[in-house]
């Protein structure tokens with residue numbers, strides 16, 4: 001792939017942030033972005049790195065009316081020895097390919113995704129923060145364009161990648177969150193698009209999320225669409241429940257997003273000597289475990305937080321604490337190990353981390 005590079009003039013580059021702790025998440029963007037377009041009859045063409053700037057698109061574009069949109073999220077990490085690392089980026093590229101097929105979009109070949117991401121991150125390496133826990137968040141996005149209102153898949157697509165330096169997720173330390181178990185609204189149903197990383201799933205979840213936050217909960221824990229009985233996932237995280245030395249995570253029913261952190265935690269847990277089960281788990285089993293103490297820990301997994309301890313569940317008017325709202329030892333160990341691998345501090349027996357450049 002021959003990427004056309006239109007570099008922003010040195011004197012027009014944005015000033016770098018001064019304090020990585022003030023960055024927050026996804027608010028500051030780097031100078032450049034990667035774009036590539038698909039046109040019927042031509043395939044994927046015109047890979048480019050240009051200035052980060054607004055797009056001009058037709059008001060009738062399919063994405064604006066019928067939500068042909070998918071995205072990915074991964075991070076570039078600065079290792080202490082100067083390496084620039086990505087964590088399993090091919091998994092994101094493959095997932096985007098599958099999401100595209102589900103939403104009937106032109107899928108982007110995995111190698112184009114990877115080359116676009118790696119080239120852009122290297123070019124923008126001055127933006128990768130080095131303070132502990134910080135990283136450069138990478139947001140690949142694919143949208144349907146075109147200029148006709150008929151309901152049909154677009155005949156033109158735009159793939160783009162933007163980058164955002166982000167603060168450490170746990171600014172006030174590694175602390176548990178409180179979840180609201182949602183038993184009215186649902187996120188996704190089997191047969192729908194819950195297993196595709198598409199913006200529509202987020203639109204469907206916003207109302208319940210806002211209501212839970214009004215009541216003081218961090219996020220919503222979703223139940224299955226049919227019976228409101230089985231645990232699904234948390235907005236942008238998959239769920240794990242720990243019973244003694246056994247980890248249980250809901251199986252990929254078709255309505256759950258197949259998280260890369262989830263898959264990694266499953267492998268890592270077995271490597272560390274824990275048992276890991278993928279199966280249906282009912283909210284009644286979880287609540288019973290929280291009540292009698294057999295549920296010893298719970299946590300969510302996703303690229304943003306990596307692992308987020310869960311300290312309580314609010315279900316049908318009652319609040320249930322897990323491990324006295326303290327971070328449990330297994331949660332802590334998995335977090336330390338996984339984050340250590342991502343930042344290149346810990347040995348990586350799985351070959352998950354890729355060096356894509358150096359400072």
Ligand SMILES: *Cc1c(COP(=O)(O)O)cnc(C)c1O
Pocket residue numbers: 073197233234235236237238257258259260261262301302303304
């Ligand atoms: C992205 C996402 C996750 C987490 O996936 P990771 O690959 O671990 O970052 C979980 N649930 C939903 C709905 C998501 O969109």
